[in-house]
Amino acid sequence: MNPILVNVRRGGQVESFHRGALAIVDADGAVHTALGDIDRPVFPRSAVKGLQALPLVASGAAEAFGLDDEALALACASHNGEPAHAATAARMLRAAGLGPEALECGAHWPYHDVSGRALAAAGATPTALHNNCSGKHAGFVCLGCLMAAAQGQDPAAFVHGYVRPDHPVMREVGAALQAATGCDLARSPVGTDGCSIPTFAIPLRQLALGFARFGTGLGLSPAHAQAAARLRRAVAAAPFMVAGTGRFDTVVMDHYRERVFCKVGAEGVYCAALPSHGLGVAIKMDDGNNARAVELVMAAALHALEKKNEADETLLAGLAPVRLNNWNGIEVGQIQPAPALTDALPRG
């Protein structure tokens, strides 16, 4: 039974609450903080996009196709589908000589309502470029195009079906994930993600280990260590690309830059690397709640570990606790870290 990590209060009473587990681990696997069951395999979903992007850089594809900070940050992103996100995904594909039709992630309306309404107002409908995973997929396509070139094959034909677990691109991506987390993916429960690639269930302990390694390079191959540093620099330089307007990842990394690499995943997962502490963080909410639950837990973890100055304090105080306002803007409650969480974390 995982502890309550977040309470939602209304009128002084707990209206709803969220249980979950949290692991904070260093690059040797030593546990800094553990709350709940950190050894149950959980699907990390989009939280591991940074680890999945390692081959894009380590292979030389990023350099070969001239991918800049914006493009590399988008490769790690669950983005809002705002115009700059869709344009950057299109640019990545063009660099590799292909078009949006190469993407196999499916289409959905932008997460960002304003952008969705603007599309509708222009008489347009969303494409795969607006899919929150389009940058990750564009990165897969770039990797595939480099592999095709190395083998003298037609790029479009080679990358076709890249979402399949047995495709050379996806095998390379899985190998990077396995190397970083130390988890034997051949023995992991496997599901299909929202964008059709496989998602492997990995315990929080090993996800946190993977992010400690991603943040420090310790325990990674030299090529992956360099790639991780390049990706962290890219996201720090272009944090808008990793999420978008008003999103937690963008707000946090726009402030912390290279001090924090954090990434949300569907179903209440969050992972982060805190390089200066040598630590990785991995969180999963039992109920899969993203916006209000797992973000708040991540904010509490940052408050405990990455609060160095007044600017940090101001940012974090704006993220947790969260005021619950109604449609008239009246404060009617709060979303707060629960005692089990604040007691387990170091005093910030």
Added chain:
Amino acid sequence: MNPILVNVRRGGQVESFHRGALAIVDADGAVHTALGDIDRPVFPRSAVKGLQALPLVASGAAEAFGLDDEALALACASHNGEPAHAATAARMLRAAGLGPEALECGAHWPYHDVSGRALAAAGATPTALHNNCSGKHAGFVCLGCLMAAAQGQDPAAFVHGYVRPDHPVMREVGAALQAATGCDLARSPVGTDGCSIPTFAIPLRQLALGFARFGTGLGLSPAHAQAAARLRRAVAAAPFMVAGTGRFDTVVMDHYRERVFCKVGAEGVYCAALPSHGLGVAIKMDDGNNARAVELVMAAALHALEKKNEADETLLAGLAPVRLNNWNGIEVGQIQPAPALTDALPRG
């Protein structure tokens, strides 16, 4: 500790799950089914809009202002903000001689994305008429206007501030809720709802009792019993008004008509009256999850109690379990009633 009522599976593994409590009670308060803690007070939020609409009919206001089935159904609604919903709320206010400026619920973009995008495409922004609670509030305004007329007061001045707990309209609404549920609201924890009216915390046992009474008239005053029957007929005749395109309440009541009166509330609450069984149902999910969790529990309860024929079976099989499809339309998992829930309910 409430039991797990819903499992979310991906790739054969439980990815997330939802705990909660369920009470099924008859109009005498006898417990038919209890799962979890049914005596902890919970905020019913919008689930009790039907009970809150009793004074609108019992006072004679509905008749005085010529409110038809559509209008009465909208008074019980958490609607999508589709054009017909906004137009009906405007019509209710006009019947009472007032305009949209009388509404104190605040404005928000329609729940129905297509309607929101159509508004945006027309260069418009949402008004209080698009607020999901606009029908309930229009009903409060109608009630207030009748009270003002009876006292020879100016309607607009009288209804002003009707959302305040001590306003005559809200006192009447609270009295109806107290009479139906048998809960002493003066001793209940109280919060402010999304639309600014007070919400009183009431145990599931008493919410279910209130709905058993609402469905049968037993235990209600004659005026409230008649009003309940009128509201149930109205919603059965105009189920689109109570929610809208694709919404659970509309789909279920469009099929069941007067056999079921059900109503969702924010933060994972659902209530229902099953008149032919003389039963009321009340559900609250711990984590406040609405769409995928509490709807599924209600579908399971209906499957157990209200499956009479093949058409019922077809409808309910389409509601639970739910296929989880990804952006490419591939089935990647299922949302299912958990064993604790199916074991507690009668075999459907």
